[in-house]
Amino acid sequence: xxxxxxxxxxxxxLGALYFLVAAGLSLIWGLMRVLNFAHGAFFTVAAxxxxxxxxxxxxxxxxxxxVGLLVAVLSGALFATLTEVVLIRxxxxxxxxxxxxTVGLALATVALVQGGFGNDPKTLTLPAWMNATTAVLxxxxxxxxxxxxxxxxxVLGLLLFFLRRTRYGLIVRAGVENRAMxxxxxxxxxxxxxxxxxxxxxxxxxxxxLAGAYYGTIDPVxxxxxxxxxxxxxxxGGLGSVVGSAIAAVVVGILQQYLNFYGxxxxxxxxxxxxxxxxxxxxxxxFAGAAA
Amino acid sequence: MSExxxxxxxxxxxVHIGESHxxxxxxxxxxxxxxTGLLGRxxxxxxxxxRGILGMVPRTGSxxxxxxxxxxxxxxxxVRHGVGxxxxxxxxxxxxxVEENLRLAERSGSPLRxxxxxxxxxxxxxxxxxxxxxxxGGQQQMVSLARALLNAQNRLLxxxxxxxxxxxxxxxxxxxALRRAAEVATILLVEQNLRVAQALVGDVIVLDQGRVAFTGxxxxxxxxxxxxxxxxxxxxxxxx
Numbered sequence: 001x002x003x004x005x006x007x008x009x010x011x012x013x014l015g016a017l018y019f020l021v022a023a024g025l026s027l028i029w030g031l032m033r034v035l036n037f038a039h040g041a042f043f044t045v046a047a048x049x050x051x052x053x054x055x056x057x058x059x060x061x062x063x064x065x066x067v068g069l070l071v072a073v074l075s076g077a078l079f080a081t082l083t084e085v086v087l088i089r090x091x092x093x094x095x096x097x098x099x100x101x102t103v104g105l106a107l108a109t110v111a112l113v114q115g116g117f118g119n120d121p122k123t124l125t126l127p128a129w130m131n132a133t134t135a136v137l138x139x140x141x142x143x144x145x146x147x148x149x150x151x152x153x154x155v156l157g158l159l160l161f162f163l164r165r166t167r168y169g170l171i172v173r174a175g176v177e178n179r180a181m182x183x184x185x186x187x188x189x190x191x192x193x194x195x196x197x198x199x200x201x202x203x204x205x206x207x208x209x210l211a212g213a214y215y216g217t218i219d220p221v222x223x224x225x226x227x228x229x230x231x232x233x234x235x236x237g238g239l240g241s242v243v244g245s246a247i248a249a250v251v252v253g254i255l256q257q258y259l260n261f262y263g264x265x266x267x268x269x270x271x272x273x274x275x276x277x278x279x280x281x282x283x284x285x286x287f288a289g290a291a292a
Numbered sequence: 293m294s295e296x297x298x299x300x301x302x303x304x305x306x307v308h309i310g311e312s313h314x315x316x317x318x319x320x321x322x323x324x325x326x327x328t329g330l331l332g333r334x335x336x337x338x339x340x341x342x343r344g345i346l347g348m349v350p351r352t353g354s355x356x357x358x359x360x361x362x363x364x365x366x367x368x369x370x371v372r373h374g375v376g377x378x379x380x381x382x383x384x385x386x387x388x389x390v391e392e393n394l395r396l397a398e399r400s401g402s403p404l405r406x407x408x409x410x411x412x413x414x415x416x417x418x419x420x421x422x423x424x425x426x427x428x429g430g431q432q433q434m435v436s437l438a439r440a441l442l443n444a445q446n447r448l449l450x451x452x453x454x455x456x457x458x459x460x461x462x463x464x465x466x467x468x469a470l471r472r473a474a475e476v477a478t479i480l481l482v483e484q485n486l487r488v489a490q491a492l493v494g495d496v497i498v499l500d501q502g503r504v505a506f507t508g509x510x511x512x513x514x515x516x517x518x519x520x521x522x523x524x525x526x527x528x529x530x531x532x
């Protein structure tokens with residue numbers, strides 16, 4: 001029982017990280033039809049931005065961690081906004097150009113971070129409570145799992161509030177369905193594009209910082225690895241659907257944990273790809289179809 | 293024609309979609325007030341012309357609204373100058389409720405005509421919480437017309453085949469709504485149903501083979517069988 005509890009909660013925690021990366025990716029694709037391969041770069045830049053800020057703060061470990069969190073979220077949002085304004089905006093009518101430029105940005109970001117900080121992982125010094133565990137059904141669950149899961153639930157709630165209760169959310173939901181008609185109602189969809197990129201970047205930045213707590217370290221290539229699974233989550237969940245991404249992220253996280261534990265290492269990753277293929281065959285629109 | 297001011301001026305409008313040169317140098321005026329019909333055979337480019345006016349497709353030439361040049365403006369900016377658009381396929385947001393579809397059309401700084409909208413389409417008030425995608429075609433057309441009418445700032449409405457695919461009952465409702473809408477805004481109407489067009493429009497612009505083939509009053513067009521046969525073809529025999 002304790003193993004099941006540990007695997008399930010760890011899987012949900014991993015799913016929470018996937019969700020934080022996938023939510024922005026899904027909205028960006030749903031609204032703008034941009035395949036953003038640079039999304040993992042937002043994750044990486046934010047993680048290192050947070051690490052630099054946290055290590056500059058003396059004293060209290062909670063304060064260090066919270067400063068790192070704030071800087072990570074802000075740097076993710078800022079980097080994403082700059083990416084949209086400078087690189088994506090001139091290429092809206094050229095999808096191949098978007099793919100090339102975002103892939104290039106992802107590769108360049110990893111290389112720059114490796115050049116600046118080295119290839120070795122950086123260890124995060126966490127507050128004592130985060131290094132401790134909480135017993136659940138006989139399993140000692142690392143407390144970082146609760147933080148990651150709680151943050152993902154908070155982001156899900158905030159995103160749903162934004163989408164369902166604000167005018168910009170209404171614009172995004174309508175834009176996911178028919179961007180041209182939103183523009184034909186006199187609405188500058190471009191602003192919504194920038195906002196969605198900023199929100200996606202902030203969520204990816206949060207994921208970058210929380211992944212540091214989850215794994216205990218940050219490194220230059222984790223963003224790229226997370227991006228692969230986030231893309232899978234977005235497709236399984238339904239392009240443009242935040243709720244679909246949340247459900248798919250948890251399914252993928254738990255599946256990976258169980259199969260990697262009970263099967264050989266890597267079986268979980270392979271099973272996720274099989275799940276993707278199965279969903280594409282049976283339900284090509286994903287769990288939720290195209291609805292924010 | 294009487295001396296009414298020109299509201300919409302289109303000069304040498306060229307539209308390019310992909311590699312194709314769709315509309316080649318069309319010029320016409322729409323005078324202020326009433327309903328002007330944009331007619332022509334199927335596939336002649338009436339919808340493309342409306343989309344070109346709105347900047348929804350790449351175009352060159354000149355598009356003026358009350359003398360102000362708009363051809364370099366983006367779609368949302370053109371619309372904010374006081375243009376409402378009802379597309380051919382209605383394009384309601386299926387996943388949003390009726391109320392959300394209307395709320396999306398609200399523009400800050402423009403008085404809203406909810407009273408008029410609900411007077412014309414009382415059904416929409418009763419169905420405010422219903423997802424637009426679950427409405428019938430006629431009801432969706434009401435939502436689409438309501439969005440265009442909602443802003444009192446809109447002085448020109450571009451309406452594309454509003455009765456297409458509708459039952460006779462809804463066709464009558466839409467025609468009545470257009471008559472009432474013409475009291476508060478100028479309408480440029482694309483309509484394949486000639487009976488409806490004849491009953492509603494005053495001025496007509498007929499497109500044929502990529503150019504304007506006729507402009508004048510609708511009676512002049514309809515009273516000349518040779519002209520209608522030549523420029524409207526089989527459309528003259530349509531009965532709805």
